Amino acid sequence: MITKVFAVANQKGGVAKTTTAINLSACLTELGKRVLLVDLDPQGNATSGVGIIKQKLTRCIYDVLINDIPLEQVIMKTEQKGLKVVPARIELAGAEIELVAQNSREGKLRNAIESVKDDYDFIIIDCPPSLGLLTLNALTAATDVIIPIQCEYYALEGLTLLMNTLERVRKHLNPNLNILGALLTMFDARTNLAIQVVDEVKKYFPRKVFRTIVPRNVRLSEAPSHGKAINTYDSRSRGAEVYRDLAKEVLERV
Numbered sequence: 001m002i003t004k005v006f007a008v009a010n011q012k013g014g015v016a017k018t019t020t021a022i023n024l025s026a027c028l029t030e031l032g033k034r035v036l037l038v039d040l041d042p043q044g045n046a047t048s049g050v051g052i053i054k055q056k057l058t059r060c061i062y063d064v065l066i067n068d069i070p071l072e073q074v075i076m077k078t079e080q081k082g083l084k085v086v087p088a089r090i091e092l093a094g095a096e097i098e099l100v101a102q103n104s105r106e107g108k109l110r111n112a113i114e115s116v117k118d119d120y121d122f123i124i125i126d127c128p129p130s131l132g133l134l135t136l137n138a139l140t141a142a143t144d145v146i147i148p149i150q151c152e153y154y155a156l157e158g159l160t161l162l163m164n165t166l167e168r169v170r171k172h173l174n175p176n177l178n179i180l181g182a183l184l185t186m187f188d189a190r191t192n193l194a195i196q197v198v199d200e201v202k203k204y205f206p207r208k209v210f211r212t213i214v215p216r217n218v219r220l221s222e223a224p225s226h227g228k229a230i231n232t233y234d235s236r237s238r239g240a241e242v243y244r245d246l247a248k249e250v251l252e253r254v
């Protein structure tokens, strides 16, 4: 199988990029896949969310992008069998500016990934909530994009900007970049609004919306503070079931 590299991207904040990156990664490992989760968000929530203590880190993805440290030297094991992680810490915020002065600044992550790619079936990149150079690095390295969309007011806001960015990336940096799908998140079946948003998003992305819709589930919001993905934190929760469904749907699509 050729390694698939997914960028989980949406410049809108709090739409469940990190929740999706962690739990999709973990559920793919349950299906026997080898997964590398790359935290590209300076908040480092994907890092702490899989149980890595950020204060103890000596290196992170920042050193790969800025100091040319080989990626394999930054990869860490997690408690989840089959899941490894490239951690991020707050200093990564500086990379957004420091990268500006570098040669082939959008291709840094792609080049870094090249040497480890064959060790994994999936590399899943958690993007920050912006369309700056970090996200451009993820989109340049990716084979596919997954776009989480929160079932809330203004769900579609900013999507045109995101689509324009994807178009520019295809034109100049990564011609084969594919949209794997849009993922509806934090769905609350009791509200008409959520139902309306689902319809609108389906119109906006014909045939691209994942069948799996992630409901609001309190276990999903608790899991990161325990440093665990949902399938280890509460394997029988609705959240675990849904991200397992998503993992299967992703396998159908690739």
Ligand SMILES: Nc1ncnc2c1ncn2[C@@H]1O[C@H](COP(=O)(O)OP(=O)(O)OP(=O)(O)O)[C@@H](O)[C@H]1O
Binding pocket: 012, 013, 014, 015, 016, 017, 018, 019, 020, 041, 043, 045, 127, 128, 129, 185, 186, 187, 214, 215, 216, 217, 218, 220, 221, 222, 224
């Ligand atoms: N299905 C869900 N049910 C309940 N809470 C959720 C769900 N998905 C995500 N959350 C919570 O919503 C918040 C935002 O989620 P998350 O951090 O995954 O979004 P994000 O897009 O990565 O955010 P940012 O833009 O800041 O990087 C978190 O507190 C998370 O625990």
